[in-house]
Amino acid sequence: MLKQIEGSHGVAEAVALCRPEVICAYPITPQTHIVEDLGALVKSGKIENCEYINVESEFAALSVGIGSSAAGARTYTATASQGMLFMAEAVYNASGLGLPIVMTVGNRSIGAPINIWNDQSDSMSMRDAGWIQLFVEDNQQAVDMHIQAFKIAEALSLPVMVCMDGFILTHAIEGIDVPDQKQVDKFLPPFVPRQVLDPEDPVSIGAMVGPEAFTEVRYIAHKKQKEALDLIPQINEDFKQIFGRDSGGLISTTNTEDADTVVVTLGSVIGTIEEAIDEQDEKIGALTIRSFRPFPLEQIRSALKDAKRVVVFEKCFAVGIGGIVANNVRMAMSGTNIPVYEVIAGLGGRPITRKSLHKLFKDAVKDNLEDVTFMDLNKDVVDRELEREHKLIQAGSVAENILRDGGVVNAAKTT
Amino acid sequence: MAHQQVKFYQTGTLTVGNRLLDAENRTVQGTMDRSNSLDSGHRACQGCGEALGARYAIDTAMRATDNKLIACNATGCLEVFTTPYPETSWTIPWIHSLFGNAAAIGTGVAAAMKVKGREDVRVIAQGGDGGTTDIGFGCLSGMFERNDDVLYICYDNQGYMNTGVQRSSATPGGARTATTMPVGPEPGADFDKGKNVPLIAMAHEIPYVATASIDRLHDLEAKVKKAMSIRGARYIQIFVPCPLGWGSAPAQTVNLARLAVESGIYPLFEGENGEITSTTKIRRKVPVEDYLKPQRRFAHVLKNPAQLSAVQEIADRNIRKFGLLEE
């Protein structure tokens, strides 16, 4: 049924349709609306046979989820930003134990300086934790991917993160076709755990593994992620059959076939990028990575093989080296001579505008980009701060200095 | 039947045989058909108090639940010595996740059992004092506060033994550990630090809290049995001497546990919904030196009159506070 609803509400409805049995809730902006809505759905009886647990931290949220999933319950939680870091140990543990938990990440930056707005640093901080990581472009995909996520997770016995841009999607109200229960039941059978805590058939889960077997255990985890490269498109095909929409898979492309320049990105920014591409005349295409883990090396390489240049546009970066997504894309492109540029944008919620994109595209098509470009970086403010630091040992906090230079602190004082 | 302390009439012994009791009051450990939750072949040290405590407690819980029991273990000695991959000593379903989340894992398992209509299956979370009073404390308090249907058992050996004997918030004043060495003007662990988690558990007003010691099986088993008769969050802290960490002879483990109780160092009590409902009386009070002497971790305390009297003061305060001596 087509509804005009908030992304978070749509996700809550999608999760409800998946008949979750345990939901762990801890508030952190910007995912909070999802667990709030789920709380109301459980308490009102609209989700039957489900335990909704208000936990004391994100570490507990995922830990309770590990317990419930190991005991055979379909388990869901959501987090973002600092919450993801606070549960980091459990993130690795859930995948190591092979528990098919589904977790929404309302993508948000990581502090300090504290910042509640969107970028993708949080999901990226856990990119190597052994979870499947799926990024969505709009709220329809957010809804659809959650339904697919449970199926992928349970088929592989691996946890899945559905990553959606915080605020930009979680708080956006737009039209979403929310599937009906019959369709979802047809697509998603009840959860049959690979191993389960059961007094009738006692098993020990989580034993210590020494050097003699650790490599093999880790290799299997890698192997399973590689298998997911076949499974994710297959489940998307199944989904298409029932729901009539292509919402998942590994990548999606726009005009990559005859493009000289291909912009590679993740998440909701593709919408603005496509609009900006349509407004200009250069042969620019776009590729969106929907599955970041496993990383579809071959599919990306094949889609980019005819490009003259690749511009990886990402809302995160690894301090001290540069783009994270770009690094992965470079691996896909190794052995080719196609240059890969890195553009870091949208950090901490900085708007990504068509105006800035047009300038970027103009530079890109002339190969006029640096290896790593920080889009819309205020060079004056940066230079002033660097100068201050060179002059003074006790130059003070970078964040506060830059806010003062930018006039934000003064403005706040006068109003 | 309410648990009743057995009176002793023989002199020179504190042990009691099951033969003095009615059949239904005999210990689980004293029966031929006990479940043996923690099977032989585990890798615990000689004289490990924790291995004894865990077996006593879990066997009792198994009997109380007709073997419908799942255990969630924090990282630590108990986890490591019972499950050297690919072997396991556990005869019940058992999961180890992390150091600091055993209580939360318990919450999750209990939630799954509830949603599956298997509330006959009961859940125990367990860990050492480090995994309970320190790193797992947030999850423990959360589990208490929500009154989740989990019995949490802390095996208290007063330090991080698995990592090589470092101080925890359960390490007593004066004790030598790898991070509180007996050097300088105030050797060993500080006296004004640490926390009493049983009392903190009671402050959550959960249905049941108890302390127990491996030297008295009847008392320990009665407490576990009682805990399993109650729904909601429950906490039992069992005193389990550690020969390795304490520098004591393996043969002294049970004796040390007894001396800790009989000196007043380790008060045994029960609390229900925030109120203390019973205390285990000291049978024959001993000075703290008797308890300290067999332990190398306190060797310097015995030579330091100020520290020795500080330890005695703690014991005396416990005796007053919990009424440990018969009037």
Added chain:
Amino acid sequence: MFQVRIHGRGGQGVVSAAEILSVAAFIEGKHSQAVPSFGSERMGAPVVAFCRIDDKPIKLREPILEPDALIVQDPTLFNAIDVFAGLSKNGYLLINSKRSIGELGIADAIHLPDDKVRLVPATEIALKHIKRPLPNAVLLGALAATTGVIKIDSVIEAIASKFPGKVGELNIQAAEAAYKLIKQNNQEELTC
């Protein structure tokens, strides 16, 4: 595409206004997207929300930089932030105030034809009907009357779906009152 930017303060229902407007457009079979400008949840802080309305799916995710209509729910914002930024020359401007442009001291900042600017005593209308100073629904009624981009019936239906029951009824009364006032095109009465 028609883009509306709504300025106000936390607690005035700015985000709800954008949502209701988007639902009203949805009711008319249009594509629409409402997004708040994402701040911490504090009463009284400046808040911005956006609503895009189009006949085709909306892909754009940037903030609304060049609004076709600007709604200012709190005139004290003029001192705090540049609410007029990017307002197109053919745009509409609705301000919650019973004062005139001159009295508000913003004449120099506005370069719009008179018929595109409406001063609506939304707080007063809200107090009369809702008994609370919530100008958001009132200004949506005014937007429907001024721009015609949305029908008042759709606004009413959207309010009813967002606030079922008594609260919704009162907000609908208030929105209709504003709609009628504008339709009568009586700026004098509006600024009384």
